[in-house]
Amino acid sequence: MPDYVPIEEAKRMSGLRLVLTALPGPPWTEAAKAVFHVKRIPYVPVAQRPLVTNQALEEWTGHSNAPIALYDDERARAGWADILFLAERLAPEPALIPVDPQDRVRCFGLAHEICGEDGFGWNRRHLMVRDGLDPAGSGAVSREVADYLGRRYGYGEAAAARAPRRIAEILRVLSAELRAQRGHGRRFLVGEALSAVDLYWAAFASLVEPLPPDLCAMPDWLRHVYTITDASLRAAVDPALLEHRDRIYRDHLELPIDA
Ligand SMILES: N[C@@H](CCC(=O)N[C@@H](CS)C(=O)NCC(=O)O)C(=O)O
Known part of the structure; x- marks a missing residue:
């Protein structure tokens, strides 16, 4: 199990924090994990638990589902494409968006x-x-x-x-x-x-x-x-x-x- 950091603690951190559904297998969560894994970008995992964490995540990020990527004090990114572009910027190689x-x-x-x-x-x-x-x-x-x-x-x-x-x-x-x-x-x-x-x-x-x-x-x-x-x-x-x-x-x- 990843070492999920409590929301309140993650809020005070800088760098990359990734809110993930705390179950093995949810596809949007696994897709985001895969992108950061391939690019070897370290992140602090934060657990999203459907129905349980909604309010706290909403207050922090304006979103309550998962995944959500938070980098420094930039806007929260919850869509798969936004998350991908963030990852490409943080680690251009290996590129996951084709050049052609x-x-x-x-x-x-x-x-x-x-x-x-x-x-x-x-x-x-x-x-x-x-x-x-x-x-x-x-x-x-x-x-x-x-x-x-x-x-x-x-x-x-x-x-x-x-x-x-x-x-x-x-x-x-x-x-x-x-x-x-x-x-x-x-x-x-x-x-x-x-x-x-x-x-x-x-x-x-x-x-x-x-x-x-x-x-x-x-x-x-x-x-x-x-x-x-x-x-x-x-x-x-x-x-x-x-x-x-x-x-x-x-x-x-x-x-x-x-x-
Ligand atoms: N915002 C995401 C979609 C994420 C998404 O649909 N997450 C669902 C997966 S079932 C979720 O977290 N559901 C649980 C919930 O809404 O509490 C995207 O556009 O890439």
């Missing part, structure tokens, strides 16, 4: 489809909320948490109804990109080198199927919630995408996942 303009466009387009509003993670969350609100659901997500997440992230019946289509189309786009890259003898989702989008996919693939318990010790209920069990949605998952996740973790990230 076409590759940059691809990188940000794909990253938004993975991490952004109405992207893969966002729509997977809608399905978790739907399960939690359904009296006949799996019971893995409590009604309280489903209500809370639903309110925060624009859940509605229409959003839930279209979520599977969005999830499947994003998975197909990622698969097509990966296969096209492989066809050119390239081992990354964009360009010739590791970029942020490989890290984002590695982190968000937990919402297809988390890494096994020895590599990611998440509670069973969370593992259940994260795993795609619906057969038609599962059919949209190209096994090559999970292989890519496994390789990115093996070659570039820290295992087992620590939280």
Whole structure:
């Protein structure tokens, strides 16, 4: 477990402080950790606990979810792109934003489809909320948490109804990109080198199927919630995408996942 520093103490510190969801596996948190890990940027971890830390984090940063990056007395950064640009500035090498303009466009387009509003993670969350609100659901997500997440992230019946289509189309786009890259003898989702989008996919693939318990010790209920069990949605998952996740973790990230 990271040595989480209490919020009040972190507030008084300078340098980089990173607010992280205090569970192994939440994709937005793991994505931010991956970026700072690859760049070898040290940070002070601060725990976000849904519903528990909201007020204190809101007062400090103006945000209450995770991740949030705070550097010296600069504005708090809560969006994945803002966090990435901060990391690029603090440690330009290894660059995670491609230099080639076409590759940059691809990188940000794909990253938004993975991490952004109405992207893969966002729509997977809608399905978790739907399960939690359904009296006949799996019971893995409590009604309280489903209500809370639903309110925060624009859940509605229409959003839930279209979520599977969005999830499947994003998975197909990622698969097509990966296969096209492989066809050119390239081992990354964009360009010739590791970029942020490989890290984002590695982190968000937990919402297809988390890494096994020895590599990611998440509670069973969370593992259940994260795993795609619906057969038609599962059919949209190209096994090559999970292989890519496994390789990115093996070659570039820290295992087992620590939280
Ligand atoms: N602001 C982030 C999104 C972060 C996000 O959605 N975090 C969620 C992950 S489920 C969270 O912290 N949820 C718990 C909560 O809202 O308390 C971004 O745009 O990159």
